[in-house]
Amino acid sequence: MKNILLLIILTFTSMVFSQTDEEVLKTIYTQSLTNGKAYEWLDHLSNTIGGRLSGSENAEKAVAWGKTELENLGLDNVWLQEVMVPKWIRGEKESAYFITGSGTSVPVAICALGGSIATSNSGLKAKVIEVQNFEELSTLGKDAIKGKIVFFNRPMQADLITTFSAYGGCVNQRYAGAMEAAKFEAAGVIVRSMNLRLDDFPHTGSMSYGDLPNDQRIPSAAISTIAAEKLSEALKNDTNLEFFFKQSCEQLADVKSYNVIGEITGSEFPNEYMIVGGHLDSWDLGDGSHDDGAGVVQSMDVLRLLKESGITPKRSLRVVLFMNEENGLRGGNKYAEEAKKNKETHVFAPESDSGGFTPGGFSFDCSDANFEQVLSWKALFKPYLIHYFEKGGSGADVGPLKNDSNVLAGLRPDSQRYFDYHHASNDTFDAVNKRELELGAATMTSLVYLFDKYGTNPLTSSKALKN
Structure with a gap:
């Protein structure tokens, strides 16, 4: 029985490797739109836990929930990274x-x-x-x-x-x-x-x-x-x-909290890291569905979608649910500090923190050479109406990882409605569209797949549309 199971896995993996990039992206989008997990996760995060201001009881419930859900995905490693965060309370x-x-x-x-x-x-x-x-x-x-x-x-x-x-x-x-x-x-x-x-x-x-x-x-x-x-x-x-x-x-005085981290170990370059993330904390007026529950669940689903699509990353891939973006950026700074201390090489870091609306593309903080590589992939996203590829900012939490060689990116959904909800009591689960959320998760996953396959070496950029 074990030998049959191994044969099935090897056959499926071989099929994935023989697919063109267009076919792989189609598989990813199909998985997300027909078998997505992001909306279900967001329902729980928003409606069962609720607003998650740093230092609050709900923030700690979200940490425990995030760790459990990542463990349920069967990742290679899941852990909590301790970080001290401010504790401000609204009162009456x-x-x-x-x-x-x-x-x-x-x-x-x-x-x-x-x-x-x-x-x-x-x-x-x-x-x-x-x-x-x-x-x-x-x-x-x-x-x-x-x-x-x-x-x-x-x-x-x-x-x-x-x-x-x-x-x-x-x-x-x-x-x-x-x-x-x-x-x-x-x-x-x-x-x-x-x-x-x-x-x-x-x-x-x-x-x-x-x-x-x-x-x-x-x-x-x-x-x-x-x-x-x-x-x-x-x-x-x-x-x-x-x-x-x-x-x-x-x-009040600072309190202990955590970043939540899950990892798939790279099959070829385990010491090169890609991370994808959003911030787990939110303001307390609503339930933080757009800011940034959407980014959290999309980032979690990137790892699940890769596994469901039969893709084994060459490089180690982490999802990081950052704590305290809203009023301190302690989580993002702590992650970068630990990465530097451990001498980890982070090659790619996309972030989702602009709401769960229809994705339009990405902005990239990278060298001109790496951006040229990104532009060579633009045609792959055209069938999904993803056209926005510009140099610019990435995200607050991944920003501290920036160096001269890596690529940081920010998912850019349609922003016209975002500030109707941003930091307000109407930032609730009912304001998020399931399909738009799932399209964002697929878009993030597709970009991670391409960077994992081709790396950040611009000399390989011309291969993207030929394989």
């Missing part, structure tokens, strides 16, 4: 309103920004001053700002087709707004949510006080885009209106 639900000149109280959808201090127990009420950027803040100066709540109201730039560029153009007001406003003795900060859509979902996200002493730190929160529009309009009619908000968040 935030509340806010502003009072118009007629005395009308207008409620505002609000949430504390990650890392912010609390207001006093009775909340904070003060006059508001609206600004677009830090330059305007500096021009106004301390006399105009002291004792007031600074309202940063610069929207994401709507005419930028790449929404991540629009996000990058205004996210500094969220991250550093409190730090900058505190220099002028502001009482607090509220920030327009990083969202292109007008809705009533406030979007959280990380913020920083830099090296400000504790006694100079001020509370910082995000308001919804609808609330921002209402407040801005009200300020045109009454510059003396008052804004109230209350939050009870708290920063």
